[in-house]
Amino acid sequence: MLKVFESSLAKLLGSVAGLALVAAAPMALAATGTSPQSLDTTVSITIPERVSILNLSSTMAFGTWDASGDEQVTDDLCAWSNDGDPGQYRINLTTDNGSMVLQQGADTIDYTVAWATSTGQTTGTNIPYNTPTTFTLASATTPTCGGGDNSTIIVDIAEADLASAPASATAYDAVMTVEISSVP
DSSP states (O other): OEEEEEEEEOOOSSSSOOEEEEEOOOOOOOTTOOSOOOOOEEEEEOOOOOEEEEOOOSEEOOOOOOSSSOEEEEEEEEEEESSOSSEEEEEEEEETTSSSEEEETTEEEEOEEEEESSSSOSOOEEOOBTOOEEEEESOOOSTTGGGSOOEEEEEEEOHHHHHTSOOOSSOOBEEEEEEEEEOO
């Protein structure tokens, strides 16, 4: 079982985005007293870069290995940033055990992770452990991906690694953190 936590990281353009209204000092009435009078005001807003990850499963479970073949689990999710379309993103993976292994006590099983920029995929770009990898994603137009998903995370375990692992009634697992950030 692979427990997954998600996080997002965005470069902020300021510590707080807000609406700033700046008004000129009240203008005195003209000597003629004519009407109408007018004042100018500047209205502005700052929009920092934002990133979101939605719909990533909290647990990606392989189930029980049947003693033949590789194992794979995939999960579709939504990755979004407001840095433009197409957006440049960076994905980084880390785990609670410091490497890309599922662990049960002292025993481990290696696994690999890939990323695809569309849903329903079984292959993609390999994402090495703790090595930020850049990708382009064109279909992320809203923070919720229009209520759907636009990417796939793919986790694979090779048959040789499964066959060499000691049997265990308790699942091998790891907590993997998926971090996505925008690329300026």
